[in-house]
Amino acid sequence: MMSRNSLLRRWPLVGREPQLQDFDEVLRDPRRTGFLLFGPAGVGKSRLAEECLELAIAAGHRIGRAVATAAAASVPLGALAHLLPADVELSEPVSGFAAVARRLSQPGPAQSRMVILVDDVHLLDATSAMLLRQLMDAGTAFLLGTVRSGNVEESVAVAALGHGDGVLRADLDEFDRQQVETLLERVLGRSVGKHAVNQLFTTSGGNPLYLHELVLGAVEAGVLTCDGEIWEMTVDQLPGTRRLTDLIRSRLSVASPVGRQVLDVLSLCEPLSLDRLEMDADQRTLDGLEHAGLIVVAQEERRTAARLAHPLYGEILRADMPTRRRRAVLMRQMQLLRKSGARRREDAIHLATYELAATGTADPALLVRAAALATHSHEYPRALGLLQAIPQKQRSFQVRLLLGKTLYEAGEFQQAEDVLAETDAMAGDEQEVLAAVLVRTQNLIWGLGAPYEKVLDVIDAARVRISSPFGFRALKVNEAASAFAVGEFTHSLAVCADLEPDPGQAPDIQMWLMAATTRAVALAFLGRGEEAEDWARRAIAASAASGDQPDVPATHEAALQSILALALTENGRLAEARAVGEQALSGLGDTRVHTERRLLLFHLGRGAMLAGHPGEARRRFAEVVRGSRPHTAVVLPMALAGLAGAAALQGDIEAAEAALAERNGLPCSTYLPEERLGEAWLHVARGALTRARAVLTAAAQDAFERGQTTFEAILLTDLVRLGGPREAAAGRLTEIADACGGRFHRARADLAAAWAANDPDGLLAAAETLETIGADLLAAEAASTAAALLNEAGQSRRANDAAARAEAIEARCEGARTPALMARHDLVQLTRREHEIALLAARGMPSKNIAAELVISVRTVDNHLQRVYAKLGLTTRRELANRLLP
CATH class of the missing domain: 3.40.50.300 (P-loop containing nucleotide triphosphate hydrolases)
Structure with a gap:
């Protein structure tokens, strides 16, 4: 600690x-x-x-x-x-x-x-x-x-x-959010999760002194912890320190007795309009509080509202407030709010919250309405508090359904399944059956990571209670959505084959949206990025046209934008995909465990890996992993595999091994061939290129047999990068590009063809295309290899230009170190076999073990090493390690 x-x-x-x-x-x-x-x-x-x-x-x-x-x-x-x-x-x-x-x-x-x-x-x-x-x-x-x-x-x-x-x-001003994040990462020595950054920034207001005390209190209390990769909050409440409490109490002590009453009211009910506050305090008092820097008055929409000048003021004021005083304040504000008509949308939340806090109970109808509004704003802890205040006997089907969905959104997956199973059993008509099954299957897959067979059992059980064509189609779409989550992309696409191109022709817009988003994801992973992007954009337009539908998860804006980000990534528009994902992430608010948040972070991490930015990818994957534990849902094993690959690319073997060990220990219900990239790049980091190529070859074949073209293309490209059978891989990548279209597929095919032909001009052309796409690491490797080939051909001026270009692109790759990047350095003089033996020797592996690893004799290993030493002007393995390793 x-x-x-x-x-x-x-x-x-x-x-x-x-x-x-x-x-x-x-x-x-x-x-x-x-x-x-x-x-x-x-x-x-x-x-x-x-x-x-x-x-x-x-x-x-x-x-x-x-x-x-x-x-x-x-x-x-x-x-x-x-x-x-x-x-x-x-x-x-x-x-x-x-x-x-x-x-x-x-x-x-x-x-x-x-x-x-x-x-x-x-x-x-x-x-x-x-x-x-x-x-x-x-x-x-x-x-x-x-x-x-x-x-x-x-x-x-x-x-x-x-x-x-x-x-x-x-x-000097308070720190902005980016400065807070930078400060925290420098002090704590590791990446800091977005939730922790948001909590600390919001609570401290960017004040460095308050921030310091909050971090100190959170670390000492075990609220802010690190799992070896990332610091994150374990709860939403920051404890602070005694020094911080004393500082703020001293700051608040300047308020007059009447002013202190105003501060108490704001601590429980902010923001409040000036008109409301002036019912209990005169203008002079309010002006004095504002002048002292204790409250802030600003225009909010059509009203002038006041709030406390710093978030921590409310924490201290509430802690110091006697129970009777708290109850009196809340009851008074309830009275004033009802008297004004409670016309604003959020007034229902305020009324329910005030009444519940003051009396311990509230009207169930009001609690349900307030909870629905809170879930729509992603305020899941508040929504849960409101729903759980409704007595069991008064929980109708709709209340239980909302409770189950909110538990799922809040990350309480097993509790959600318990509630949703009861809700499913009590469903009366067909509409209730469909509503319960939709949320329950989503929780089973994305929350609990349940086997696909169990999900199908739930869907099949619902079919016997369905009689209408619409009901059967809804279950069919639900099955398709469940299928893509476990990697059955071809089956998922086939189930949605009869989807209307125009949502206006569909009998139900929500079912159409679910089918359209499912189709977009399946198309993306089947290598058809352009079609995936088209369907994702149709879904976004249809959702916007249909109005706000907060109780259907598939229509959440963040979910739709996440799918668009995936499609853009597969279509070779990496920068745009990142911008779309970042915007959607900011729209989700500040919640640690939201499933859509984890999926967005995963897509952003995956996009960063394809861009060749392992530092960013590692931060994204680490946040997904931290937010997913202890559940073993679909996204956790994929994120752990991605984390291993990102760490390995940066040469952090220990972190990569830890991530893969955790991933392999999970009782995973699904497996995707792309996940083996982490294992392959760990072998590369260890210098075992033969093993890495074997892993990639097997995974690419697996992806081919499953029809998962996107994964196959990525795996084959990495096989080419690591010196695999380039001609065969280039031929297959060309087939994929011809069949699927899309500039990313074409760029990969052109890269592989140029590499197979040792064509420096082709490699430089590929580097230019890949840099435009945003695939910086591939572009740097292509330019680096071109520089090596031009140097061997005696074209030193062009070689220097290509090397300078490779170095400029590599600077954006966040410490990535790959065999291809070394091509423009001393390794250009080594054959592929010499290179592999040199790497293993540099890692400290004895000749006997190298021989066993590569299935050659010890004498052959030593002969290769002697040639390596001669070419590089070295005499010892220590010098070799200094030359070759990061």
């Missing part, structure tokens, strides 16, 4: 680099006399000032420190007394100040100036400010000061010391 001291030591100045650079430049300029840092409490002014002081020391300046306080301000020169010569008489300011200036100054260059750090300049007494100003103007002292934002215009010291061209001002 990370301790307070270790966290303090590692807390860096992320985002403050521009101010440090400004200070360094100002300090070098003899015309400059001061540098003032402005900002609210907790943004790191003092921390940055201390760093600036270290720069001054390094530059040879003498330094002094002073802290201005309200108490010291009552005594002239109270803050600076310890810096002044003891024998200087200051009763006469003019002569005394001149004497201080003479004693503090030294002859010499600009470094003779004394740099004086004053914390909280706005609290400095007038006499101290006057003395500092004279020392600054005389060139004797350089002021480095911090100023708290607020009523600084009323400070005599700030007015006296901050004017003039010689003093530079820098304003």
Whole structure:
């Protein structure tokens, strides 16, 4: 566990680099006399000032420190007394100040100036400010000061010391979300999950001091933990620290008694309109709270609303509020809300939440309505709290169905199955049967990872209770959706073969949407990316035209955008696919376990791998894995395999082995040939290229037999990259491109053909196409191989150009290291066999073991190694490892 001291030591100045650079430049300029840092409490002014002081020391300046306080301000020169010569008489300011200036100054260059750090300049007494100003103007002292934002215009010291061209001002703001993420990853040393980043950023408001205390409290309480790959929150509540609580209580203590009552109300019910607040508080009180920085007033749609100025204020206010006071506030707000008519959509949620919190119960109809609205906004914990407050006896079929669906969305998959099984059993008419089966099968597959046979049993059991053609078709579409989830893409597509091209011709738009999205996914994995994109866009347009349908999972915008991102990826539009996926992800809100979120993250991770960005892919897959445990649903084994491949590409063998071990230990209900990429690239990282090629060959054959053309194309391309039978692979990739179309398939085929023919011009053309597609690693490898071939042909100028291009593209590949990338370096001189033996030897494998691995004699291994040493000018395996390994 990370301790307070270790966290303090590692807390860096992320985002403050521009101010440090400004200070360094100002300090070098003899015309400059001061540098003032402005900002609210907790943004790191003092921390940055201390760093600036270290720069001054390094530059040879003498330094002094002073802290201005309200108490010291009552005594002239109270803050600076310890810096002044003891024998200087200051009763006469003019002569005394001149004497201080003479004693503090030294002859010499600009470094003779004394740099004086004053914390909280706005609290400095007038006499101290006057003395500092004279020392600054005389060139004797350089002021480095911090100023708290607020009523600084009323400070005599700030007015006296901050004017003039010689003093530079820098304003520090709270961190934005990206700065918070960067800071957390530097401090914690690993990737940080988006949920954790969002929680910490939202709760801290970007305030560095609050953020530090929140991280410290979360780590010490075991709420923020790392699984070896990624830091993530285990619960949604951040504990904070005693220091943080004391800081905020001190900040809130400036409110008047009436103001404190307003703060209590906002802590339970924010945001509230000013009209509502003015029923219990006068305008002067509200203005005072706003002026003190405790509330923020802003225009929200058609009303002017107030909320607390910082999320943590509400945490402390609620914790300090007596139960009777809490109940009174909530009952009062319920009364006012009902009196106003509760016309806004979210008012139902507010009413239900207030009543439940105040009395422990509420009208079931109101609870259901509020829960439905909360689920639509992805507020699943709130929705669950509302639904579970309804007594068992009053839970109708619709209530149980909504509860089961919400449990599924919240990641409580076994509880969801228990509720949905009961709901399925109590279904009365055909419509209820279909509604229950749809959600239940989705939870069984994507939540529990149940065997396909069990899912089919549930569907078959529903068929005996169905009599209409519409009902049978709905179950047929449900079967197709279940089939693609377990890799039965051909069967899934066949089941949806009679789907109407125009949704307007369909008897039910929701069933059409489910079938269309299923068809799009199946087409994507069968290698028909252009058709998949077309169907995904039709589904998005049809969903938008049909209006908002929150209770049908297939029509969620994020689900549709996820499928479009998949189709765009397979169609060779990687950058667009990433943009679509990111936008959909942001629309899901901040929930840790949402199934659609995990699927989106998986598609983004997979797209990053195809782009050759293993760092990004690793972060995405790690977040999927962390959010999926302990469940063994479909996405977990795929994400673990992807994580292994990404880690292996970066040379992290230990992480790749751990991910594959966990994946192989899962009781998986399905398997996709693409998952073997992780195993293959782990062999590559170990230097065992023969084993890697064997894995890829078997997986590609498996994909071919299953008709999973997309997987086959990816596996064959990697086989070509690793020196497999390139002519055969190129021929098959050309067949795929001719049959399926799509520029990604064509680019892969052209790459393989150029590689098989040792054609540098073809490889450079392929590199250009692949870079346009966004497949950076493939493009870098193609250019690198072309550089090696041109060098062998004696075309050194063209070889250098190709190598420079490869290096530029490789810079975007996040530390990926592959055999093909090494082609433009020393390995160009080695044969394929020499290369493989050299890698194994570099990994520390003895000649005897290498011989057994490659099924050759020990003598042959040693002969190859002697030629490798001669070609590379090396003599030992240690030198070989230094040359070949990352």
